[in-house]
Amino acid sequence: MTRAVVSLGSNVEPERNLPTALARLHRQPGIVVVDQSRCYRSAAVGGGPEFLNAAVLIETRLGPAQVRTLLRGIESGMGRVRTADRNAPRPIDLDLILYEGFVGEIDGTMIPDTDIGRYAHLAVPAADVAPNWEYPSPGSLLKTIAGPFRNHIEVFMSSDISPGPGRYAPEQGMEATADEIHDPEFEATVRSMLLQLGEDPSREGLMRTPLRVAKAMDFLTSGYTGSLEEIVNNAIFESDMDEMVLVKDVEFYSLCEHHMLPFFGKAHVGYLPNRKIIGLSKIPRIIDLYARRLQVQERLTSQIADAVDQVLEPHGVAVVMEGSHFCMMMRGVQKQGTSMVTSAMRGGFRTNPLTRSEFMELIRD
Numbered sequence: 001m002t003r004a005v006v007s008l009g010s011n012v013e014p015e016r017n018l019p020t021a022l023a024r025l026h027r028q029p030g031i032v033v034v035d036q037s038r039c040y041r042s043a044a045v046g047g048g049p050e051f052l053n054a055a056v057l058i059e060t061r062l063g064p065a066q067v068r069t070l071l072r073g074i075e076s077g078m079g080r081v082r083t084a085d086r087n088a089p090r091p092i093d094l095d096l097i098l099y100e101g102f103v104g105e106i107d108g109t110m111i112p113d114t115d116i117g118r119y120a121h122l123a124v125p126a127a128d129v130a131p132n133w134e135y136p137s138p139g140s141l142l143k144t145i146a147g148p149f150r151n152h153i154e155v156f157m158s159s160d161i162s163p164g165p166g167r168y169a170p171e172q173g174m175e176a177t178a179d180e181i182h183d184p185e186f187e188a189t190v191r192s193m194l195l196q197l198g199e200d201p202s203r204e205g206l207m208r209t210p211l212r213v214a215k216a217m218d219f220l221t222s223g224y225t226g227s228l229e230e231i232v233n234n235a236i237f238e239s240d241m242d243e244m245v246l247v248k249d250v251e252f253y254s255l256c257e258h259h260m261l262p263f264f265g266k267a268h269v270g271y272l273p274n275r276k277i278i279g280l281s282k283i284p285r286i287i288d289l290y291a292r293r294l295q296v297q298e299r300l301t302s303q304i305a306d307a308v309d310q311v312l313e314p315h316g317v318a319v320v321m322e323g324s325h326f327c328m329m330m331r332g333v334q335k336q337g338t339s340m341v342t343s344a345m346r347g348g349f350r351t352n353p354l355t356r357s358e359f360m361e362l363i364r365d
């Protein structure tokens with residue numbers, strides 16, 4: 001994973017657009033938002049409405065050009081039109097300003113961005129998330145560059161827009177506080193869904209429902225932004241053991257991609273070690289990484305098997321999942337309590353019927 005810094009700025013409805021851009025960054029497959037800066041207020045370079053600025057530290061396996069393309073995609077999705085006027089007011093500005101190990105030009109912009117040394121609105125937020133980044137050359141640190149600029153930029157004192165690191169972290173749960181804004185655009189979508197359902201989104205019981213739904217959906221799809229490397233990090237151990245390792249009856253909760261309704265049940269994961277074993281608590285986390293997405297149970301089962309195969313290179317992997325699907329249960333297609341069973345076998349579990357039946361025997365108990 002490579003670290004990079006993305007700067008965010010907006011001077012058209014910034015209180016709405018900055019959190020929306022942040023939320024979209026958090027949902028972006030291929031990048032993990034590790035940290036985010038405080039939010040700052042600054043004058044527009046060419047005059048015009050004031051800007052709100054922030055920066056995020058990300059980790060990614062994408063190259064700098066791919067990250068830039070992805071940022072342009074978020075921008076145009078949020079109504080940003082790039083014109084010849086570099087100082088025109090904009091709903092959102094997302095720039096890749098630092099990318100570990102990369103010095104060069106992409107689409108006419110230098111990375112590292114040479115403006116970091118010129119403008120407080122770039123230097124200060126970047127120094128919040130990457131104080132010890134060597135910019136522009138080894139030995140000179142971002143926090144040193146940003147130091148003198150701190151007098152020229154004001155921290156924007158609004159908890160609504162300056163969420164601080166981890167605001168969108170799933171472990172923060174789905175509780176909703178009175179005037180919290182999480183993802184204004186998504187919340188507006190939920191509000192219009194409520195209208196379509198003939199409901200009154202302003203009645204008391206529904207007032208904070210869009211906020212809760214936005215947070216719940218963030219949580220239920222948080223697998224998109226997690227990474228396998230992060231989960232298994234430091235949890236793989238050398239071992240001579242060659243007996244089957246089995247983790248069974250792991251609860252999982254997922255959303256079917258056809259109806260976006262829950263399916264849930266139990267997963268059983270076995271593997272035949274090949275010198276490497278993994279901390280047992282990591283298997284449920286690998287399951288969550290793939291379950292917390294829009295899924296079909298068959299693909300979920302294979303993805304878990306492939307992930308274990310990838311990180312442990314074992315002699316074999318077996319995954320069996322038993323799931324109950326709301327979309328079937330509620331329509332009466334499937335009797336309540338009847339579950340769907342899927343399996344994925346790799347290596348020895350596929351080639352050796354005895355090993356496979358031993359596994360099936362063990363999970364039945």
Ligand code: ZN
Nearest residue numbers: 256258259327
């Ligand atoms: Zn379904």
